[in-house]
Amino acid sequence: MHTFSHTGRAPRDEVRAGPGRATGAAAVDRARVAIAGATGYAGQELLRLLARHPAVTVTAAMSSGSTAAGRPLPALARVWSGDIQPLDGELLAREAEVVFLALPDAAAARQAVDLAAAGVRVIDLSGAFRLRDAAERARWYPETDRLPDGVAYGLTEREREPIAIARFVANPGCYPTAALLALAPLADAGILTPGTDVVVDAKSGVSGAGKTPSERTHFSECHGSVSAYGVFDHRHGAEIEQGIGRSVTFVPHLVPLDRGILETIYVRVRPGTTSELVESIYQRAYEHAPFVRLVGSALPEIKHVVHTNFCDVGWKVDATGRAVLVSVIDNLVKGAAGQAVQNMNVMLGLDETTGLM
Secondary structure, three states: OOOOOOOOOOOOOOEEOOOEEEOOHHHOOOEEEEOOOOOOHHOOOOOOOOOOOOEEEEEEEEEEOOOOEEEEHHHOOOOOOOEOOOOOOOOOOOOEEEEEEEEHHHHHHHHHHHHHHOOOOOOEEOOOOOOOOOHHHHHHHHOOOOOOOOOOOOOHHHHHHHHHHOOEEEEOOOOHHHHHHHHHHHHHOOOOOOOOOEEEEEEEOOOOOOOOOOOOOHHHHHHOOOEOOOOOOOHHHHHHHHOOOOOOOEEEEEEEOOOOOEEEEEEEEEEOOHHHHHHHHHHOOOOOOEEEEHHHHHHHOHOOOOOOOOOEEEEEHHHHHHEEEEEEEEEOOOHHHHHHHHHHHHHHEOOOOOOOO
């Protein structure tokens, strides 16, 4: 396994430091945070992480609708003792400094702009604000009329500086997170052969489809089966293309797992590119990235990352210029809630790993 060090990080017990501020978890002024959409898979994962986070206090956790009755979450018993409230944007703005939106795209598009206008820092887990191009956004997210000023794309490892000063972060999609962490450093280095296809063959557990049941996610439909879907018609393809600036053939598959994503990515690289060169590019890109683990030819597996915020990246290169990249994440953690908390940590000036290790 290829290993590397992470420098410039605070010790684990020093979660925030700054002029006139004490260090140590017990001395931190806790930020007030709230979650809208806390009953979905990503929302519950957020609540689980934030309830145990040493630098924040969860002041409100709401459902995705304004008419939903309040209810407890048995899975979080003794982790979080509150009740889920109906969605109330005004209450969110009053009760929190940072609001996480784990809502459907249309609902997020409505709530996010109002919250940002009220001065609240927003981390949006929907897709509503991820695409910068207006035409692409109109195609995939027609409910999003405009982007709020200063939106940062929340792929933490590549956007730390914009995230640190942002008032609004658009958390990446799960598939694009895994794909871009593998592809973007190679695209930046210019070793992908121009004019050749980039193929992203992605497989996701059923929780990636969300909590609302459908025929496709019914147990008897997905158990013992693997199915492709969204071929040439999946919004995450546009997000991946935005991230590397070139066309991508993206084919997602549903596999009978509860969580996890494995992406096998096929690219052509310039003549003379070796596995060692690829490794050096990744090493430079992720020298200070505590949640990216480079494993080289010991290709990663979903079970290595479930219930963690890690992205494991492996690769193989042959003498003809073919390269295969394998990237794995937990779709609910690094692909959603964990990355959102990682972005919050950066926004608040905390150690990036706080509450996630």
